[in-house]
Amino acid sequence: MAGNVYGLDLGTYEIKVFDKKKNEIWRKKDAIAMKNKRYIFATGDEAYSMYEKSPEDIKVIFPMKNGVIAHFDDMQYLLGSLLGADRRPVRGSQYVIAVPTDVTEVEKKAFYDLVFHSEARAKSVRIVERGLADAIGFGLDALYEKGIFVANFGGSTTELSVLSQGGMVMNRLLKTGGEDFDQAIAGLVRHNQEFLIGALTAERLRREFGVFEQSTDSSITVSGRDLVTGVPSQAEISISLVRAAMKDPLEECVYAIRSMLERTPPDVRRAIEEKGICLTGGLANLKGLSTYLQESIGLAVMTVAEPQLCAVKGLQKIILDRKYYRRLTYSMLDEDYRWLR
Secondary structure (H helix, E strand, O other), X not given: OOOOEEEEEEOOOEEEEEEOOOOEEEEEEOOEEEEOOOEXXXXXXXXXXXXXXXXXXXEEEOOEEOOEEOOHHHHHHHHHHHOOHHHOOOOOOEEEEEEOOOOOHHHHHHHHHHHHOOXXXXXXXXXXXXXXXXXXXXXXXXXXXXXXXXXXXXXXOEEEEEEEOOXXXXXXXXXXXXXHHXXXXXXXXXXXXXXXXXXXXXXXXXXXXXXXXXXOOOEEEEEEEEXXXXXXXXXXXXXXXXXXXXXXXXXXXXHHHHHHHHHOOHHHHHHHHHHOEEEEOHHHHOOOHHHHHHHHHOOOEEOOOOHHHHHHHHHHHHHHOHHHHHHHOEOOOOHHHHHHO
């Protein structure tokens, strides 16, 4: 693999990139600020800092939705701008992209086209299933383990993967993530207290309270709008209200995990039961989530430091290890994908 190689993990709210030449991982917000619905005002972290704070003529959009590319041109521009300046990629570089498994082949092809037809003029673009990248980043040898269960809790999706000896046994992409938890919190606060809060405030409540602690009498004072008077105000939000709001999306995830385990082949399931479930993704940092899942499912739940970087760290190992690169990545120019060209 002569020349530089980049590993890309494109999330709903954040882009993570591994740069082989610099041997570093960096991350930027996956956001674009549009002015008057026509002009790009800002990108990345700068655009995200305007979210819910910008004037009416500036709208912050997220080109990724539910794990796939929703706005192709915007995503291509964003990726080009984030790779710009001092990070400008050398033309003819190679790219390895982590993609969800439980999406259509056309949606996977969009990830491929995003880079291959960009200004970077990539020499090659190869795909790897995100579940495999997560397992490698978790520190497991996905090529030889008989059974691995990866639960990636992200910003707008939860991706469940059952792996065995370098292959994907089963995979399911739930359209439930941190965004849904925050919407549920904001909705219940509005319904119970007639008080309107934004997504960022709901996210703060989720992060502060978590999902599984003994304390039930804590509360946080937040800013919002009183729906009775219609004026900006402050209200005290209790931990019990936040926990109640997160109950339904949590139970949906638990049900999906149980259902997948029930359909897992016996030998693979036995290996999973011995090792437990690998919890990754940005939402894995939520306080008490691993304990909640462990008690609800009945299996050990493991996580690592910086679980939100598991996939991109896995891409790093795949790029640096020729064996992984050869066996776990593939090109959409292969014969199997001729119908997509």
